[in-house]
Structures are given as C-alpha cells and as structure tokens.
Amino acid sequence: MARTGHSTNATSGRHRARQPQSQKLMDKEILGLKNYLPEWTAAKRSEKQGIFTAIARVARLFAPKVDQKQWKKRKQMYKTWLFNNKKKKERKDMIKYGRKWTPRMVVYQQKCEEVLKRIEDESGVKPGDPGMFKHYQAEVKRVMAELDDDELEKAKETAEEWSNNCPPLGIQAQVARKKGPAYMEHFSNEMWRQCGMRVFVMSAWKNEKGEVLFGMHDDNEALGDGEDEGLGGH
Incomplete structure (x- = not known):
C-alpha cells in the first residue's frame, strides 16, 4: 500500500513537471494582456469581443505551442485574467445601485x-x-x-x-431606460467573475408612457466560451 501511494504521488509530480507552461500564463503573455487592459476595460459590451480577438492574437505569439482544445482553454485564461485584473476603482465605480435622495x-x-x-x-x-x-x-x-x-x-x-x-413609477422608468442595461451587464459580469456562473436575464418594465416593454440580456459571449476546467456540461 505504501509503495502504491508513493508511486501515485510521483506520477502526479511528473505530470505537473511536464506541462507547467500550459497551466499558467507566460510573463510575455501577461505583458500583452496588460497593454490591452485599459482599452478592453473601457470598451462597450458590443466592442469587447472584437478587442479580445486582437488581444488573443497578440498573446498567442508568446504562448507555448498547444493544440486547438488547449488553445480554447488558454483563451479562457486570458479572459479570466482580464476580468480579475480590472483596476479595483474601475470595478467599484462602474455601477452604483440605488440612490440616496x-x-x-x-x-x-x-x-x-x-x-x-x-x-x-x-x-x-x-x-x-x-x-x-x-x-x-x-x-x-x-x-x-x-x-x-x-x-x-x-x-x-x-x-x-x-x-x-x-421612487415613483415615472422615475423608475427613467432609471430602467438609462441604467437598466448597465445594471444587468454589471451583475452578469460579477456573477461570472466571483462565482463562475453564467446569467441570462429576461426583463419586463413599464416606460414613461406606461407601456409594458420586454427585453433579454445575454452577455455570455463577451465572457468567454466556457471551455475552462470546472465548467462541465452536466
């Protein structure tokens, strides 16, 4: 039993030693991500995917050689890095729920x-x-x-x-029109960043004229393809 346990640990150690580069980002990859971080952070939701494609192309120049499946995982690592390395102040100031009247x-x-x-x-x-x-x-x-x-x-x-x-319904309608999409985007991003959870929002509200409006918010494309470890399809 002791020999078996020792053999298992040794095998695990050799496995980690063989693939260190595929388990973490290289310094030059991180440098490329840092260079694009301000632009990616400031971009609108509709622009983020295009900017990320450019970021991934640059970072790949400094990445170890990997197959297509590993490359998908590595791209997800890039997105995770970008989300986790936003400046704290930018994340804090991005949205403010509620108001002190x-x-x-x-x-x-x-x-x-x-x-x-x-x-x-x-x-x-x-x-x-x-x-x-x-x-x-x-x-x-x-x-x-x-x-x-x-x-x-x-x-x-x-x-x-x-x-x-x-506040009254009229003011709520103004907030829904002006800030509703930003609230939902921020919530989706934070659920992904903090919990690894994907969120799809279906909404209904009344506008200033009392008309009932419906909407859907799906920011998952900008968050990544979900190929990282731990996001199984079960």
Whole structure:
C-alpha cells in the first residue's frame, strides 16, 4: 500500500513537471494582456469581443505551442485574467445601485417642467441646448430658495421615503431606460467573475408612457466560451 501511494504521488509530480507552461500564463503573455487592459476595460459590451480577438492574437505569439482544445482553454485564461485584473476603482465605480435622495434631488424631479419653462422664458435656452446644464443648476437653486418651510419639510420627507423604499413609477422608468442595461451587464459580469456562473436575464418594465416593454440580456459571449476546467456540461 505504501509503495502504491508513493508511486501515485510521483506520477502526479511528473505530470505537473511536464506541462507547467500550459497551466499558467507566460510573463510575455501577461505583458500583452496588460497593454490591452485599459482599452478592453473601457470598451462597450458590443466592442469587447472584437478587442479580445486582437488581444488573443497578440498573446498567442508568446504562448507555448498547444493544440486547438488547449488553445480554447488558454483563451479562457486570458479572459479570466482580464476580468480579475480590472483596476479595483474601475470595478467599484462602474455601477452604483440605488440612490440616496436629497430634498434638492426631489425638487429637481418634481419641478423639472417648471424649471425648464423658466429657463426658456428668461434666457431662450431650450432642452438639449449646450448651455442648459449651467442654467438648470442655477434655476433649481432659485426654486429651492423660494420654498416655504412646509414645502421644504415635505421635500425632506419625500427624499427619505424615496431613499428607504422606492421612487415613483415615472422615475423608475427613467432609471430602467438609462441604467437598466448597465445594471444587468454589471451583475452578469460579477456573477461570472466571483462565482463562475453564467446569467441570462429576461426583463419586463413599464416606460414613461406606461407601456409594458420586454427585453433579454445575454452577455455570455463577451465572457468567454466556457471551455475552462470546472465548467462541465452536466
């Protein structure tokens, strides 16, 4: 029994010694990945696959010779490296779920049309014009200053309600349109990066007009082909 155990360990050791290059990335491969990391990180989801193809071609110049099956696994190693080596700040700042509402933000939402009309009447600037943002901030400040004590207290209560529960459906619809896809993409990426889990999202929501919309989100192509070890088809 002792000899058998010794023989098994020796065989395992020889196996590891024969294929060290196929088990980890070479220094020059990593250098190639590092050079492309900023571009890949900043790319839109629709652009990532094309950029990754270019990255893989460059990295392969420095990779050990492998067969097609091993190359698929190595490409997955490249993608895993790219996901794991995003700058921590970029991952942190990529998405922020939820919002802490303030009285000013509540007034910003509730009196939006009034503010826009004031700006157009006083300066001629219309929504979409380059100077709108500068005028809008100043006008919201003026509206806040005009609130009486009761209105200001109501704005504070509303801000607390929206922060602790949820904002009105109209605001939710705006967030769904502007940030929904980014939320789903971030969630899919993090589930893959942290759990090795693939996620496919089916969604339904109401837009600002009350119309029910349906959507599907599948970011798995950008995450890789799933040929790495541990992702069996069972």
